[in-house]
Amino acid sequence: MKAYVLQEAGGIENLVLSDIDKPKLGSDEVLIETKAISINPVDVKVRPMEELLDMIVGEIRPVILGWDIAGVVAEVGANATGFEVGDKVFGMVNFPGHGKGYAEYVAAPAGHLAKMPDNTTFEEAAATTLAALTALQVLRPRVKAGDRILIHAGSGGVGHYAIQIAKQLGATVITTSSAKNRDFVLSLGADQHIDYREQKFEEVLADIDFVLDGMGGSVLENSLKVVRDGGTIVSLPTHQFSEELKAAADPRNIKLEFVLVTSNGDDMNTLKEYLESGVVKAHVSMTFPFAQMAKAHKQLESGRTVGKAVVRL
Numbered sequence: 001m002k003a004y005v006l007q008e009a010g011g012i013e014n015l016v017l018s019d020i021d022k023p024k025l026g027s028d029e030v031l032i033e034t035k036a037i038s039i040n041p042v043d044v045k046v047r048p049m050e051e052l053l054d055m056i057v058g059e060i061r062p063v064i065l066g067w068d069i070a071g072v073v074a075e076v077g078a079n080a081t082g083f084e085v086g087d088k089v090f091g092m093v094n095f096p097g098h099g100k101g102y103a104e105y106v107a108a109p110a111g112h113l114a115k116m117p118d119n120t121t122f123e124e125a126a127a128t129t130l131a132a133l134t135a136l137q138v139l140r141p142r143v144k145a146g147d148r149i150l151i152h153a154g155s156g157g158v159g160h161y162a163i164q165i166a167k168q169l170g171a172t173v174i175t176t177s178s179a180k181n182r183d184f185v186l187s188l189g190a191d192q193h194i195d196y197r198e199q200k201f202e203e204v205l206a207d208i209d210f211v212l213d214g215m216g217g218s219v220l221e222n223s224l225k226v227v228r229d230g231g232t233i234v235s236l237p238t239h240q241f242s243e244e245l246k247a248a249a250d251p252r253n254i255k256l257e258f259v260l261v262t263s264n265g266d267d268m269n270t271l272k273e274y275l276e277s278g279v280v281k282a283h284v285s286m287t288f289p290f291a292q293m294a295k296a297h298k299q300l301e302s303g304r305t306v307g308k309a310v311v312r313l
């Protein structure tokens with residue numbers, strides 16, 4: 001089968017399309033013939049950095065990057081339950097860990113998958129994995145009806161799911177993006193849009209119950225100014241909070257948290273229901289053929305992706 005093999009961390013040219021054996025199936029795994037793969041910032045962050053690869057994938061080389069897939073079950077392991085050959089499935093496979101998603105066939109623990117809803121394409125299903133699971137796993141335990149929440153980068157992969165899930169939870173949603181994505185985030189249900197290029201959110205907002213920070217840096221620092229005492233900020237890009245940040249948060253009883261998304265079949269089934277019922281819609285703004293994985297990585301590196309970018313097989 002064809003797969004992108006990364007022998008060592010490096011530039012996009014290190015992703016080499018290679019002929020390798022199909023994966024051997026573990027007893028609790030299903031073999032998936034991949035139809036679509038979604039690409040995430042983590043793919044392009046770990047690719048050039050050995051330490052990050054060690055942290056997320058493990059000290060394994062070579063690596064096959066990629067975690068988010070949708071496809072058709074080709075084989076079912078002896079102890080894998082819930083799936084049959086021919087089922088259309090989607091999931092985030094072995095995250096954190098070695099997903100081996102950039103491949104024509106992927107062996108995935110049955111417990112990381114859900115069946116695809118009938119109203120969803122392979123591209124939409126592949127897109128509704130890591131980014132959507134992140135939004136779900138962050139928001140569901142922390143946000144309740146009536147909360148006023150701020151979602152940074154609402155037009156991105158995580159942000160566009162987070163807006164929709166937060167509305168389902170009954171929150172009032174304020175979100176940031178550039179002006180060109182204003183109509184998009186409002187169409188997802190956001191109650192208020194802030195164009196971060198024209199307006200400083202920290203000058204116009206106050207008393208926010210919860211902030212989802214997909215940016216880090218000064219966006220994280222300034223988020224402290226708008227969150228209420230006792231509120232919560234979840235930062236996705238960083239798990240390292242400076243002493244200054246902690247010193248500003250602690251006396252005001254503000255929780256600063258980092259959450260790392262993890263593979264979870266039950267949560268995938270929640271996303272399946274959300275897709276079926278229309279609570280969540282995947283926005284796939286770009287698709288690339290498998291041969292153009294390099295272009296997909298360049299797109300994610302731009303930091304300007306609207307919704308999700310997906311690779312098709």
Ligand SMILES: NC(=O)c1ccc[n+]([C@@H]2O[C@H](COP(=O)([O-])OP(=O)(O)OC[C@H]3O[C@@H](n4cnc5c(N)ncnc54)[C@H](OP(=O)(O)O)[C@@H]3O)[C@@H](O)[C@H]2O)c1
Pocket residue numbers: 040041042045130131134152153154155156157158159176177178179180181196214215219235236237259260261300303304305306307
């Ligand atoms: N901890 C975890 O488990 C976890 C999980 C998922 C993601 N993450 C991290 O979370 C971050 C976001 O991920 P993602 O998939 O949503 O990224 P993404 O899809 O690449 O985000 C792109 C979006 O960010 C917006 N943006 C760029 N600069 C902005 C700014 N200063 N203020 C507001 N919006 C801005 C862009 O909108 P405009 O073009 O309109 O500016 C674009 O639509 C990444 O760092 C990723 O690694 C962490």
